[in-house]
Amino acid sequence: MAINLDSLSPAELQSLIKTAEAQMESARKNQVQQVRTRIDALLKGAGLSIDDVYPRRGGKGAKGTKASVAPKYRNPENAAQTWSGRGKRPLWFSAALKKKGVTAESLLIAGSASKSAVAKKVATKATRKVARKAPARKSAKK
Template sequence: MAIDLKSLNHNQLSDLIARARARQDELVKEKATKLREKINALVKAEGFGLDEVLGRSGGAARGKARGKVKPKYRNPADPTQTWSGRGKRPRWFHAALTAGKKEKDLLIG
């Protein structure tokens, strides 16, 4: 099934690429499903459960939920606004730095 790529226009070529990528994704999913089935069969044949082999205890979630982090910085103009220092900087924090404040000036302490 040879396709003459030079004879295809832009839209036809884009469509072919999109269909090829979709088919490639299907093949990857099929292969992963078959591999998962083989692994499950091997584990069962050995008399184990998948959780035992993978070290999961009691079906616990993969990642541990993290608790709320204590605030590290406070907005001097509005003390109800705080920030833990994690994630994107709040607008008030950025504005305070632009206005000449230092990070240490905004620390809760």
């Protein structure tokens, strides 16, 4: 069935396009159904399920599932507000640090991290800063 497209009016061409698109959609659905039937027959013959062949994501240990982290800091004004120390700082944490005499270490929850470990971490950072800022010494030549 050859159609001479040059002889068709714009309205007839539009109608032909819509008919062809509908036919394409029908043929596609029919093709998908035939493939599914063949796959189901293969799986049944092998004694398998689609989940055996293609495991689904979201199971144990899959990406996207995040384990909860124990809180590390607590708001002294509202004990219900805690923060794990990961991600963006909560507003209450930033506001508390602006107060005189309040440090991140003072907001730690007892038992979440030993204060000596935090002190070592702070001391190490300070030592690294001093080492970076120290000017390189030039050897004296005579």
